[in-house]
Structure formats: C-alpha cells, structure tokens
Amino acid sequence: xxxxxxxxxxxxxxxxxxxxxxxxxxxxxxxxxxxxxxxxxxxxxxxxxxxxxxxxxxxxxxxxxxxxxxxxxxxxxxxxxxxxxxxxxxxxxxxxxxxxxxxxxxxxxxxxxxxxxxxxxxxxxxxxxxxxxxxxxxxxxxxxxxxxxxxxxxxxxxxxxxxxxxxxxxxxxxxxxxxxxxxxxxxxxxxxxxxxxxxxxxxxxxxxxxxxxxxxxxxxxxxxxxxxxxxxxxxxxxx
Amino acid sequence: xxxxxxxxxxxxxxxxxxxxxxxxxxxxxxxxxxxxxxxxxxxxxxxxxxxxxxxxxxxxxxxxxxxxxxxxxxxxxxxxxxxxxxxxxxxxxxxxxxxxxxxxxxxxxxxxxxxxxxxxxxxxxxxxxxxxxxxxxxxxxxxxxxxxxxxxxxxxxxxxxxxxxxxxxxxxxxxxxxxxxxxxxxxxxxxxxxxxxxxxxxxxxxxxxxxxxxxxxxxxxxxxxxxxxxxxxxxxxxxxxxxxxxxxxxxxxxxxxxxxxxxxxxxxxxxxxxxxxxxxxxxxxxxxxxxxxxxxxxxxxxxxxxxxxxxxxxxxxxxxxxxxxxxxxxxxxxxxxxxxxxxxxxxxxxxxxxxxxxxxxxxxx
Numbered sequence: 142x143x144x145x146x147x148x149x150x151x152x153x154x155x156x157x158x159x160x161x162x163x164x165x166x167x168x169x170x171x172x173x174x175x176x177x178x179x180x181x182x183x184x185x186x187x188x189x190x191x192x193x194x195x196x197x198x199x200x201x202x203x204x205x206x207x208x209x210x211x212x213x214x215x216x217x218x219x220x221x222x223x224x225x226x227x228x229x230x231x232x233x234x235x236x237x238x239x240x241x242x243x244x245x246x247x248x249x250x251x252x253x254x255x256x257x258x259x260x261x262x263x264x265x266x267x268x269x270x271x272x273x274x275x276x277x278x279x280x281x282x283x284x285x286x287x288x289x290x291x292x293x294x295x296x297x298x299x300x301x302x303x304x305x306x307x308x309x310x311x312x313x314x315x316x317x318x319x320x321x322x323x324x325x326x327x328x329x330x331x332x333x334x335x336x337x338x339x340x341x342x343x344x345x346x347x348x349x350x351x352x353x354x355x356x357x358x359x360x361x362x363x364x365x366x367x368x369x370x371x372x373x374x375x376x377x378x379x380x
Numbered sequence: 381x382x383x384x385x386x387x388x389x390x391x392x393x394x395x396x397x398x399x400x401x402x403x404x405x406x407x408x409x410x411x412x413x414x415x416x417x418x419x420x421x422x423x424x425x426x427x428x429x430x431x432x433x434x435x436x437x438x439x440x441x442x443x444x445x446x447x448x449x450x451x452x453x454x455x456x457x458x459x460x461x462x463x464x465x466x467x468x469x470x471x472x473x474x475x476x477x478x479x480x481x482x483x484x485x486x487x488x489x490x491x492x493x494x495x496x497x498x499x500x501x502x503x504x505x506x507x508x509x510x511x512x513x514x515x516x517x518x519x520x521x522x523x524x525x526x527x528x529x530x531x532x533x534x535x536x537x538x539x540x541x542x543x544x545x546x547x548x549x550x551x552x553x554x555x556x557x558x559x560x561x562x563x564x565x566x567x568x569x570x571x572x573x574x575x576x577x578x579x580x581x582x583x584x585x586x587x588x589x590x591x592x593x594x595x596x597x598x599x600x601x602x603x604x605x606x607x608x609x610x611x612x613x614x615x616x617x618x619x620x621x622x623x624x625x626x627x628x629x630x631x632x633x634x635x636x637x638x639x640x641x642x643x644x645x646x647x648x649x650x651x652x653x654x655x656x657x658x659x660x661x662x663x664x665x666x667x668x669x670x671x672x673x674x675x676x677x678x679x680x681x682x683x684x685x686x687x688x689x690x691x692x693x694x695x696x697x698x699x700x701x702x703x704x705x706x707x708x709x710x711x712x713x714x715x716x717x718x719x720x721x722x723x724x725x726x727x728x729x730x731x732x733x734x735x736x737x738x739x740x741x742x743x744x745x
Contacts, residue, residue, distance in 0.1 A: 194620050218626035230621035232614050243614055246607065247626030295626055 144203070145170040145299050145330040146191070151200035153183070153190050159198070160186045161354040168299070168332055168347065170205075173325050175333040175341040175362065177375055178351035184334040185227055187351070188301050191332075192224045193217050204299060219247055221298030225305055229288040233277025237268055240276045240287050244294025253296070261290040264320055282313035289320060299330045306337050314340060338375040342366045350375075408729065415726065418703075425706020432701050439579055440697045446585045446654060448693020449592035453647035454670025455677065455685035456599065457519070457640030463616040463680040464636050465527065470542040472644060473667015474549040475518045479645025480658045481557060482514025483507045484564055491565035500569050507564075508591065511649035512642040518549070519641025523634060531630070546663070553660035561657040570653065588650040595646050596686060599639065603682060612636055616680070644670075665717075672724035678737020687735055696720050 146168040153161040161183040168174040176184050189195040191202055193214035201210045209217050232240050241261060245254045262269050265286040271279055276287055285305055292300060302321065306314040318340050325331045335341035342348055345362030350371060358370065365371045372378040432440075454476055461469045469475075487507045490496045496503045526541035570583045603609035614622040615632045623629050651666065652658045669692065677688025699719040700712035709715065727734065 192624060194623065213628070213630075214620075214623035215626045215628045218624065224624050226621060226624060230618050230624075232617045232621065234617060235610075235613065239610065243610055243627075244625050246611060246614075291625060 143170050143205070144168070145172070145205060146332065147203040148187075148191070149201050149203075151187070151190065151202070152198045153186050153195060154198045159354060161190070163200070164351075164354070164356055165200075166349050166356060166359070168330055170298075170330055171325070171328060172346040173321070173331040173333060173344055173362075174347040174349070175335060175345040176349045176351050177335060177338040177341060177365075177371075179374075180336070182351045183354040184351055185303055188224060188303050188332075188334055191217075191301060192222065215247065218295050218297075221296070222301070223292040223295040223297035223299070224301040225285075225288045225292045225303065227303035227307070229284045231276040231284055231287055231291070233275065235276060236273050237271050237276055237279070237287055238273060241268075241290050241294050244291035245296075248296065254294070257294055257296060261293050264293075264323065265290060282309050282316070285309060285313070285317055286320075289317070289324075293324065293329075297329060299332065300324065302331065302333045304334060304336060306335065306340060318344060338371070339366070342371075412730065422703035422706035425708070426702045426704075427706075429705055429708075431705055435579060437698065437701065439581065440701055441694065442579070442581055442589075443585065444694035444697030445690060446589045446592075446693070447697065448673075448690035449589055449596070450647045450650050450654070450689075451666075451669050451673040451692050452596060452686045452689025453592055453643045453650070454666060455673035455689045456596075456682065457644045458671050458674040459677070459679050459682060459685040460612070460636050460640045462674070463682075464612065464619075464633055465538075467527070467538050468542075468671065469519075469522065469527075469637075469640070470539060470667075471522050471526070471546040471549060472519075472640070473663035473665075473670065474546045474553075475515050475522065475641045475663070476644035476648040476651075476666060476670075477553065477658070477660060477663035478518040478549065478648070479511040479515030479641070480648025480652050480662065481553065481562075481660075482645065483511035483649035483652060484562055484658065486510030487564045496565060497568040500567065504567065504587070504591075508646055508649050511645035513645070515641040515643070515645025515648065516638045517641070519637045519644070520634065523637040527633070527637075528630070531633075546667075550660055550663065557660055559660060561659050563657050564652050567653075582654075584653040588654050591646070591650055595643065599643065600682065600686075602639075608632070608635060668724070669720055672720060672727075675724060675732075675734055676727050678734030681734070681736050684734055684736035691735070692720060692723065695723060 144167050148167070149165045151161060151164045152159055164187065176187065178184050186195060190197050193212060197210065201208060203209065204217070204220050204222050207220055209220055209222070212220070232243065235243070241258060245257065248254055267283055268286055268290060271283055276284065279287065289305065305317050305321070309317065314337065321331055321333065322344055333341050333345065342362040342365050348360060348362045348365045349356045350358035350365070358365065358368065360368065366376070454472065457472050457475070458468060461467065461472070487496060490503050490506060522542065522545050526545050527538045530538045570587060573580045573582050574586065576586070603612060611622065611627045611632050612635070614625070614627055615629055619629055622632070648658070651662070670689070673688035673692045674685050675688070676692055677684025677686065696716045696719055700716050704712035704715055
C-alpha cells in the first residue's frame with residue numbers, strides 16, 4: 142500500500158502556545174483512519190492545518206507524492222484533499238444544487254462533474270427532493286448530506302471529516318457513518334475526526350488518540366475499542 | 381412568576397411599555413415622531429404652495445433617478461467589498477474621482493485627435509472604458525496596500541490605511557491635476573435637450589441613466605450567473621468554506637475590488653457628463669453619498685445598493701421641493717445635502733440593517 146497522507150512532526154501554535162506538538166501519523170491509501178480525543182485536544186486544529194486554513198510552525202504534510210505544506214487551501218483541493226468542516230459550513234443562501242455545483246468549482250471536466258453529481262444524489266437520495274431548496278432551510282441531517290456531497294464534488298483522493306455526526310439523531314448518525322463507509326469502498330481515503338468515538342473506531346482501519354496536542358496511542362479501530370484507556374476515557378466505561 | 385404576558389392591544393400595554401423602556405427609547409421615539417411630523421407638515425405645505433407644477437416634479441424625479449443611479453454605482457463598490465471583507469473601503473470615493481479624471485484625459489485625447497465628435501458612438505464607450513480602467517486600477521492598488529496585508533488579522537488597520545489612502549489620492553491628484561474645476565470637452569451630440577413625453581430633458585441625463593442601467597444589469601448578471609459571481613457569493617458567506625471547495629479566496633477579493641472600482645469609474649464619468657465639472661475633492665462627498673446609499677439599502681446586499689441609490693437620489697431631488705419648500709425656506713435646494721446626510725444618520729439610528737439588509741454582523745463571528 143502507498144501512503145495517501147503523511148504528516149510528520151507537525152507543530153501548530155496559537156501565538157506562543159503550541160496547540161499541536163510534533164505530531165506524526167500516516168494514512169495508507171484506501172483506509173479509514175480516525176483521530177479521537179477530547180474537546181480541545183487539537184483535532185480540528187490538525188484538520189485545518191492539513192487543509193491550509195491554519196499555518197503550521199514546523200513539520201510537513203505530504204499528500205500522496207506531493208508536499209503540500211506550503212500550498213494555499215484552494216491548491217490543496219486541486220491536489221485531491223477535501224474537508225467536510227465541523228458544523229457543516231454550508232452556503233445557506235444558496236440552493237442545495239448550487240452548494241453541490243460549487244464543490245466542483247475548480248474542475249473543468251464537465252462530463253465527470255455530471256457523473257459525480259449523479260453519484261452524490263444516488264448516495265443521498267433525499268437531496269434530490271431538496272434540490273432547489275435553500276441549504277440554510279434543511280434539517281441538520283440533510284445539511285450534513287449536502288456538506289458531504291459538496292466535498293465529494295471536489296473529486297477528493299483524501300476526504301477529511303470533522304465531527305460529521307455532531308448533533309444528529311441516532312438513525313441519521315448511522316446513515317452518515319454508512320455513507321462514509323460507502324465512499325471509502327469506492328477508493329476514497331478517509332480521515333475522520335469524531336467525539337462519537339465508538340462509531341468512528343468501529344469502522345476505522347487505523348486510529349490515533351490525541352491528548353493535549355500529542356498522539357498518545359495508535360492502533361487499529363476495533364483493537365482500540367477494547368483498550369482499557371480508550372474504554373475509560375472515550376467510551377464511557379468504568380476503568 | 382407565572383404572569384400572563386399582555387398583548388400589545390390590551391389597555392395596559394402603554395404603561396407596560398413605559399415601565400420597560402428607558403429614557404433612550406423615549407428620546408428615540410420623540411425623534412421619530414418629530415421627523416415624521418416635519419416631513420408631513422412640509423409635504424402638506426409643499427403640495428399646497430403650488431410653486432412647482434406637476435411637470436416640474438416629473439423632471440425632478442427624472443433627475444433623481446439619474447443621480448440615484450450614479451449613487452447606486454458607487455454604493456455597489458462599498459457593498460461588494462463589505463460583503464466579502466466586512467470592512468468599508470473608505471478610499472472608494474477617491475477611486476471614483478480617479479476614474480472621473482481618467483475619463484477626462486481620455487476624452488481630452490480623443491478630442492485632440494478629432495475623434496470625439498467624428499465617431500460619437502465609439503467615443504463614449506472609450507471614455508467609459510478609460511474611467512473603468514482608472515477606477516479598477518486604483519481600487520486594486522488600494523486592495524494591495526491597505527487590505528491584503530491584514531487579510532488574516534482582525535484589526536481596524538485596513539480602515540485607517542484606507543482613510544490614509546484617501547488623503548494620499550486627494551492630495552496627489554491636487555498636486556498633479558490642480559484644484560480648479562475641470563470639464564470634459566463637449567460631446568457635440570449631447571448638447572441640448574430632447575422632448576420626452578412632453579418634458580424637456582437634457583441629453584446627458586438620459587445617457588447617464590441608460591448607461592448606468594446597462595452597467596448595473598451587467599453586474600447583477602455577472603454576480604448571479606457567472607462562476608466568478610458564484611465564487612464571490614460563496615466567499616461573502618463563508619470564506620473558509622469557500623477555500624475548502626477550491627475557490628482562490630485572494631483572487632476573488634482582488635476581482636471584487638476591481639469590479640467595484642470599475643463601477644466607481646463609470647459613476648465618475650457619468651457624473652462628469654451630467655454635472656459638467658469635476659474636482660480632485662469630489663470623491664469625499666460623493667463617496668459618503670454612495671456609502672449612505674449602501675447603508676440605506678442594507679450593506680452587503682447588491683439589490684439594496686441599487687434601491688438605496690435610487691431612493692437617496694429621489695429624496696435629494698424631490699425632498700427640497702416637496703418637503704423643505706413647505707416651510708417657506710428661501711433656498712431649499714441649498715439644503716439637499718442635509719436630506720442626503722440626514723437620511724444616513726436616521727437610517728443608522730432607526731434601521732441599521734437598511735431597507736433590504738439582514739442583521740449579519742452578529743451572525744458571523
């Protein structure tokens with residue numbers, strides 16, 4: 142297998158305070174990886190640094206063969222990195238259709254774009270019913286589908302998802318997790334950040350535990366579910 | 381604790397309001413009532429005085445629409461930049477002045493070459509293009525110097541820089557172009573008037589109104605339909621989310637400044653055609669008018685800028701005759717700026733979101 146995402150010695154600081162210290166991890170192509178950790182551990186900070194929304198102090202980020210550490214965010218999208226941001230961040234005053242189309246903003250391959258759009262609507266049939274509606278008027282679950290669809294419209298090689306199940310009803314959580322699996326089954330490498338650690342670990346080939354800006358534990362998902370420290374700290378079992 | 385809330389129609393509603401409101405509310409209400417009363421009394425007086433005929437009012441209206449469409453062009457630049465950066469470009473009025481002078485020099489050159497009247501249908505678009513190019517270039521320079529360095533910093537520095545740029549432009553222009561009033565060389569075919577539905581209207585006024593409408597329609601089509609317009613709307617809503625779908629946010633900001641500057645350039649040229657004279661200090665007053673129009677319509681809202689410009693233009697053109705005349709003031713038209721700037725103050729106090737605007741400021745952290 143080849144490395145889809147290779148992060149080494151990443152340090153990210155807010156002013157003087159390092160939020161993430163010397164973090165290194167690798168995601169192999171075709172995997173689902175997950176970063177779990179408490180609020181404020183630095184999960185979102187790492188994802189935003191991967192996408193270029195936050196400057197890194199040191200370290201490097203490689204996407205496949207390319208070093209993307211110094212690229213601006215829109216260039217990283219062109220290299221095949223896409224993020225479903227925390228809180229979905231849809232364009233609420235645009236329709237579902239426009240939100241999906243704008244995902245393909247940087248692409249010029251019109252036939253493939255249309256194909257991907259059909260594919261997204263197949264993955265989330267509900268969006269077909271809501272197609273002309275303003276994204277801001279949808280329910281939370283539907284908005285999450287639009288956010289995932291918009292990210293898929295960039296034709297990513299690596300898809301980052303930040304808390305995609307936050308605030309959703311349990312059956313919608315299952316639907317989102319199932320969609321993540323299906324997208325991964327089609328060859329998209331996934332890096333999932335979740336507070337809902339159980340769902341994430343269940344489907345993860347590889348999991349990292351992030352504590353106060355450092356990775357303290359690595360393993361495959363199902364193994365970590367049974368790890369005593371993970372059980373007590375993130376899954377709510379008594380130690 | 382389980383008190384049933386009274387509805388506003390119940391007899392106790394007024395005393396309830398008195399209890400809940402502060403003296404600031406009372407003062408504001410008093411201002412509202414007195415402004416409304418002033419307008420009504422003035423309106424009654426103005427309509428009964430009979431100083432002006434119906435035809436006069438129609439021609440005031442046409443003039444109001446013309447100047448209003450010029451305000452709208454300026455307002456669009458403010459509102460577009462605000463929509464994307466949540467900042468006011470205080471040098472925008474001077475961008476318009478530069479556009480106006482660019483048009484002046486283009487018209488002068490065409491006149492020297494004898495082309496101004498030989499090729500009338502080509503000359504006007506060329507002059508407008510020069511104004512647009514001048515405005516767009518100036519706007520890009522302002523973006524580069526005053527706004528881009530602060531793109532990722534939350535501070536008031538861009539505003540202060542823009543105010544500084546405004547003075548730099550004014551005094552550089554004063555040094556280079558002089559302080560006297562300048563006029564475009566006459567377009568032969570624009571001299572005189574036409575009779576429109578029995579009204580005598582100066583030709584430049586019609587030309588300016590139509591040109592403004594064409595440019596405004598083009599801009600709205602661009603923002604609604606083109607990929608760049610879509611990217612501009614996306615960046616305005618959520619800059620990070622726009623970057624995450626592959627939009628080059630920096631390039632969109634640059635394009636926004638360029639388009640806003642070009643609009644201001646058109647406004648500068650059209651203003652010169654209608655009012656026949658320009659000065660290097662014209663930017664400040666007209667900039668504030670454009671800003672007032674943008675606030676009036678709801679800043680950040682393109683349709684609002686259009687509406688705000690027209691409403692402000694009409695208020696200035698009709699207000700003196702309709703309202704101020706009713707008080708028997710000796711020279712009501714000397715007070716038209718009082719109406720314009722007074723509306724800015726009133727809107728900011730009583731309806732800060734403008735006619736079409738939403739309360740955006742608090743929504744975007």
